[in-house]
Amino acid sequence: xxxxxxxYERQIILPEIGEEGQKRLAKSRVLIVGVGGLGxxxxxxxxxxxxxxxxxxxxxxxxxxxxQRQVLYDEGQVGKPKALCARQxxxxxxxxxxxxxxxxxxxxxxxxRLISEYDIVVDGTDNFETxxxxxxxxxxxxxxxxxxxxxxxxxxxxxLCKGSATYRTLFPELPSPSDTQTGKEVVGVTPAVxxxxxxxxxxxxxxxxGEPLIDRLWSIDLRxxxxxxxxx
Amino acid sequence: MNINVNNxxxxxxxxxxxxxxxxxxxxxKGVAVAIENKMVPRTLWEQTPLEEGTSxxxxxxxxxx
Numbered sequence: 001x002x003x004x005x006x007x008y009e010r011q012i013i014l015p016e017i018g019e020e021g022q023k024r025l026a027k028s029r030v031l032i033v034g035v036g037g038l039g040x041x042x043x044x045x046x047x048x049x050x051x052x053x054x055x056x057x058x059x060x061x062x063x064x065x066x067x068q069r070q071v072l073y074d075e076g077q078v079g080k081p082k083a084l085c086a087r088q089x090x091x092x093x094x095x096x097x098x099x100x101x102x103x104x105x106x107x108x109x110x111x112x113r114l115i116s117e118y119d120i121v122v123d124g125t126d127n128f129e130t131x132x133x134x135x136x137x138x139x140x141x142x143x144x145x146x147x148x149x150x151x152x153x154x155x156x157x158x159x160l161c162k163g164s165a166t167y168r169t170l171f172p173e174l175p176s177p178s179d180t181q182t183g184k185e186v187v188g189v190t191p192a193v194x195x196x197x198x199x200x201x202x203x204x205x206x207x208x209x210g211e212p213l214i215d216r217l218w219s220i221d222l223r224x225x226x227x228x229x230x231x232x
Numbered sequence: 233m234n235i236n237v238n239n240x241x242x243x244x245x246x247x248x249x250x251x252x253x254x255x256x257x258x259x260x261k262g263v264a265v266a267i268e269n270k271m272v273p274r275t276l277w278e279q280t281p282l283e284e285g286t287s288x289x290x291x292x293x294x295x296x297x
Contacts, residue, residue, distance in 0.1 A: 038297045126297040128262075151294035171293050172274070175262020186296055217264060217271070219291045226239060228289045230266035 003096055008050055021207035022050060026097075028206045029053040031118040033106050033134060035086040036060070037191030038148050038198065039124030040072040045199040046122075047090040047097060051206070054090065055118055057102040058082045069188035106130055111137045122146040122202055124195070128174045135160055135167030144205055148198035152185050153222040155194030158232065159201055163215035165232040170217060190222060236287040249277035252288070262293035 011017045017025075030051050032039050035058045046054055062070070062077045062085060070082075077085045087101035104110065106125075115121055115137050123146060125131055131147065138145040138161040145161040147170075160166050197218070204212040218229045234241050237256070246252040249265060249272060264271055266289040272280050282288075 034297050036297050124297045126295065128293070128295050131295075148297070149294040150296045154294060156291060156294055170264055170271075171262050173261040175259060175293050175295075184296070191297070217291060228238070228266075228291060229269070230264065230289050230291065231270045232264075 007094075007096070011049065016209035017203075017207050021209070024206050024208075025050045025203070026052040028120070029055070029118040030202060031055040031057065031115060031121045032124055033121060033130065034058055034124035034126060035070075035072060035082050036066065036124055036126060037069040037186065037188070038150060038195040039086070040070045041192055041195035042122055042124055042148075042199045042202075043072060043086055043090055044093065045196060046202060047094045047099065049199075049203060050094065050097060051202070053098045053100070053118075055100045055102065055114065056083045056086050056090075057104065057106050057114065058086070058124075059103060059105040069186060069191055071188075071192070106133065108133065112141070115143060116141055118143065120144050120146060120202055120205060122198055123148045128171075131167050132174060139166050146198050146201045146205070148194055150186060150190045150194050151183075153187065153190055154220065155190055155197075155222075156217060156219040157194060157197050157201060157213060158217040159205065159212050159214045162205070162212075165215040169232055187222075193220065193222065233282070233284040235282055235285065238289055244282065246282060248282060249280040249288075252282060253277060256290070258290065259292070264291045264293070265289070266291075 008022050012022050032042050035056050060082050062073045072086045072089050081103045083101040083103045087099045090099045147158045147160050201212050204210050215232050220227045246255050
């Protein structure tokens with residue numbers, strides 16, 4: 001679709017974004033690691049907002065049990081690679097941006113190379129090990145890491161590797177599954193809320209407004225809407 | 233004494249964070265604990281005293297996405 005100046009008009013009239021912020025968004029490169037529950041709202045809102053280059057990395061395929069919360073996908077895509085389906089969806093939403101899909105898993109062999117090509121990394125992963133890897137590489141490359149994680153009806157977000165805190169500061173020792181009491185249980189609205197907060201942090205970092213969660217951990221419990229923000 | 237844990241008042245005899253963690257059966261790993269909204273590393277729990285009215289926040293690591 002041809003560039004249309006009205007696409008971003010509703011956010012450009014916000015003083016926090018404005019023309020300058022929109023230019024920054026267009027120039028920014030964001031890597032989304034994992035396009036599942038968290039990655040879905042992250043990818044959709046960042047693409048909608050006009051982040052100029054979005055990378056999507058995931059080695060999984062769409063399954064029926066994903067559809068309850070992974071709003072990027074539909075029934076016709078079951079069995080197909082998530083990264084490729086997500087790319088197609090985002091390009092249909094916004095043809096003015098570049099979307100790159102990596103149908104692979106982020107690991108020690110590719111993390112440094114991939115992350116070095118982006119300005120910000122945002123978290124949509126479903127395990128501790130990948131979060132630790134992202135944090136270590138982001139710290140080394142001096143790239144902000146927007147951390148997000150969910151379990152059940154709870155979620156948390158932080159901006160790491162931008163100030164002094166890393167994932168290792170937050171959790172120096174990786175928990176074992178029995179320590180966390182969170183398994184696969186989740187309702188769709190949990191990643192919707194938490195992924196949207198993480199997307200908001202990315203916009204704040206790029207456009208430089210408000211008080212992003214640098215060296216702070218935010219948590220929410222959707223049973224009570226009780227939130228905490230602690231200094232890490 | 234009474235302290236505040238995640239906005240709930242509890243009565244405890246635990247003199248420091250380490251004792252409180254035991255009392256509450258917190259996991260050995262993967263939990264962030266803050267006093268007055270400032271995270272306290274596990275290595276300092278034992279030397280972090282609790283006083284009447286202390287506000288403690290406990291956030292367990294989540295791993296889902």
